[in-house]
Amino acid sequence: MSTGHVFEVDFEPIGKRVDVAPQTTLLEAAQAAGIDLSSACGGIGNCGQCRVMMLEGELSAPTEDEQYILSDVELRGGQRLACSAHIHSQVKIYVPKSSLITAQRLQIDGVSGELTLDPIIDAYDLDVPAPTLHDPRSDLERIATVLASVHNRPNIVAEPAVVRQISTLARQQNWRMTAFLRGAEIVGLAPYGTRPVGLAVDLGTTKIAAYLVDLTTGQELALSGGLNPQIGYGEDVISRLTYTRRHPDGEHALAVMVRQKLDELLDELIQAAGVTRDQVADVCIVGNTAMTHLLLELPVHQLAVAPYVAATGAAVDVKARDLGLSIAPGAYVHLLPCIGGFVGADHVAMILASGLDQAEHVVLGIDIGTNSEIALAKPGQSFLASASCASGPAFEGAHISDGMRAAAGAIEAVKLTETGLQLKTIDDALPVGLCGSGIVDAVAELRRWELINERGRFNRANGRVGQGRHGSEFLLAPAQKSGSGRNVIITQDDVNEIQLAKGAIRAGLEALLQATGTAPEEVKEVIIAGAFGSFLNIKSAIDIGLFPSLPQARYKQVGNAAGVGAKWALLSRDVRARAQQIAANTDYIELTTYPKFNRLFALGMLFPTLLMDTALS
């Protein structure tokens, strides 16, 4: 252990090696090897997130922190905190998946379409005469005069927050500036020639996707995503609303939380795009009705109890500073309108981006999430119809034994063969669990090979069906081949969860078709939106009866259409007008009061006879 030596550290199962100086900590070595170990405490031995296991070699003796955080059994088994263990020899270290920071995979591309660039923000480059004793007009008036006389923009107004910016910037920039206008209102100024950018956000119950867009070219400059931090206060909408009911300041706390997250995402975006906050002149946000209510700190109690009424469903224009976003001082946040308490602006954005409101044949639009929304466009009718299904979070991996979000190690595709099994995992990592598309695939394969019957019961007579603590199960990956060191399985309960979820969606879809007098064959196009929908194997979805048995070519997976709709609303006034039309002219069909819904739901939970669709209607 003499100075000057280096020791080789071998990180398994990743298979990365790195040479480090003696006494280096395992955390430092992992960082040197480009391995992102979790370390919430910053490496001071407090959080216990950087657990690893020593397979070979010699490390420093366990510290007091390690003895406090790790059990005796764990320590004897070789478990260590990477931040606290120093390297005393060549070592081989096992890094469990749970100790890795796994980047969340978000679907942030979406459909593309034709759009006439006509953002609500106009930028004007201004040469303004400086004030003199003979021309002591106010700073704002000087700028307003140039906008009127040179650019034909009369009657200019600006809030104090913007006037505050003018007086300083004008003198710094010798009266050469660019003004960002929204109608007759100056929302911000920037040095001469600066191009305005906009922020588009799809604010989901679970995930947030954010985009920075050049308002002059329509180009996407940066994208980012993250989890909605309100998740800690309820995974689904209803439990989050319940939280606000039980905590007097709950609405405020949840609002502040998500606003801060948006500001953080903005920070990432402006750094990635190399722009300034002052340059961000417009924001457009979509989300379901509860999420936009929580963002605006609107009362939500009436949203959680019958008759489930929104405080407002109209489009909202609110100053960005009122939502804690530091951008151009007078900039607005535009929230698209909602259709109802359960059909939010995100659905309007999806309809926009997938063009349902301009469809020339019968089109279904489906956005699968914790709540799934379905819209039906029928040309010749002057309105759209939409419904909302409480499908639950099973397709996001929740309430599934080995369910997980779409992160590294998640099984995203499954194929059973006569005797074997093929898995595809995200990042080709060792399997850790199943994400939504993997679950659908797995259940479809179980049904195909008759391991489960039409009612979803495991066939215990089949030798491939195992028995575990919770009854029948199917083994996807044994402990020794998994990233978690545990078996990855599908249980009877998991299959039941999937039945409930797909039953709700299919029943909603059938109810919508019935209520509008539409036969399934009439549907010429089915738009599948959302992150889960993008990675979904359509054949598997049809096979389990989630979707009707239409020719596969009619299905179109468009990704995060809601996010695209938000971007479009940044780029086009016409899109905002269309959103108003959609919200006003969409008939919301309340499924809980739809007469045949319970029967449709019961049928929807069944699995179709192999490779054939059941006649549900």
Next chain:
Amino acid sequence: MSTGHVFEVDFEPIGKRVDVAPQTTLLEAAQAAGIDLSSACGGIGNCGQCRVMMLEGELSAPTEDEQYILSDVELRGGQRLACSAHIHSQVKIYVPKSSLITAQRLQIDGVSGELTLDPIIDAYDLDVPAPTLHDPRSDLERIATVLASVHNRPNIVAEPAVVRQISTLARQQNWRMTAFLRGAEIVGLAPYGTRPVGLAVDLGTTKIAAYLVDLTTGQELALSGGLNPQIGYGEDVISRLTYTRRHPDGEHALAVMVRQKLDELLDELIQAAGVTRDQVADVCIVGNTAMTHLLLELPVHQLAVAPYVAATGAAVDVKARDLGLSIAPGAYVHLLPCIGGFVGADHVAMILASGLDQAEHVVLGIDIGTNSEIALAKPGQSFLASASCASGPAFEGAHISDGMRAAAGAIEAVKLTETGLQLKTIDDALPVGLCGSGIVDAVAELRRWELINERGRFNRANGRVGQGRHGSEFLLAPAQKSGSGRNVIITQDDVNEIQLAKGAIRAGLEALLQATGTAPEEVKEVIIAGAFGSFLNIKSAIDIGLFPSLPQARYKQVGNAAGVGAKWALLSRDVRARAQQIAANTDYIELTTYPKFNRLFALGMLFPTLLMDTALS
């Protein structure tokens, strides 16, 4: 000093007596006697404001605080801090004026005039159908529909802050409410039948006057006034602007300070009027350009250096919450427009309230303050002319040896006779000093009796002219007859200060007449606005040459016309439109660059030959 005894405390010169228990502090005794001793620290011996002098009797020994705050000489002379000295016997205590909280006398009545009641706020009493499963329209939409269908007010909008109020209030009030509208925007709601009220403010450099007005009847419900708390950061505009220059966060600090004061005044007003904060649906504020800039936290540096440019001179509509005022959640503050960097919205309001913009003959409007503004209306000309004179704070009692604000004990009128002297003080208290009107009176009388000459020099040959530490002086009240225990005098320096002040105003007035080609005799009416102007003896003002020698009947003292203008702007949309016209069509005459100004100023400083006006022009 046995328990159970009481001791009598005699407070002089007020002449109030009170019986207290032994060991009571002098501060407690004073409070029991209804004497308001200053005590910024709340009686903990820190601030030194409650100094009194023991004339007879026995008190506890001086505390450490007293020894720290009071000098040895003061202690030996019997001075004590009332909060720290305990009563050990019957005592007689002298309370100097400087230790009393003296209520500020404000001129808060003003001119009255005819006004068509047409406030920008409309109130509608609403009966709204409650939501059901078959009618789940949003809360806002339900209200908007009633406003459209019953009251013919379509296209209603409301900010999130207001929507927040709706959902709760509607359910509390069983969907019967009153909505306050400003155009198509709901700014607030209240229980059914509530009448909206408005707040008008005249925000002066020294004083703030605030009025609560019933927007349905135009009736004034309550009035209040106070000092602008920014006074501690500079008595006049320029020193206050300098403060912001020297302190990085100065603009913010001064803004917060005055906003808090406004909220305090509002609190007094709503309590006095028995209304709620939610009922206050509109605010109108006037002030000079610097004061409104500081209120809005606009940059002021450019206002303090040539060419003295306002950040904005336009009328401003800003959400009340952005100025820290908690009223109806969507309510606005309207600030009237300015004419220039030195001619503010208060001057516009004065012109409004005194009807200069609608005058049918030549009218001068004069508002005397630290800065004095003068406007000239000349029918036949399409514009008004105005000028601003840096008259300084002498007329407010500042920079005058015994000058003081218009509080109890201030000499407000002076009359010399052949051998004697008559004084009138505010509240008929013992004289403590001179307020503005008293100073003008005193100087006029000195000149009348030739105690000063045309150039303002004391005539030392006259036996009534005394000699003090600072040269010649005139004794108004000897120490033994004064409230302060000190002589109240007028010195040579005081006379000079008055000459500078009145010279500046008179020169401005003459310049304005010259610049507009107006002979003094053409002026058919002279409107004197402002608190000082209301108490002014017009004859004395003419005698010292402050005003031209026109028939006294042409002078009209209208009180706080600026405050009245602010009230009117609350009550009438037309008045707001007139304000825009006034700001747009008033020619500002910059006196510092006016060719003959220096000569006019020199002449203006002279005192007229006795009972005759000098020919200045």
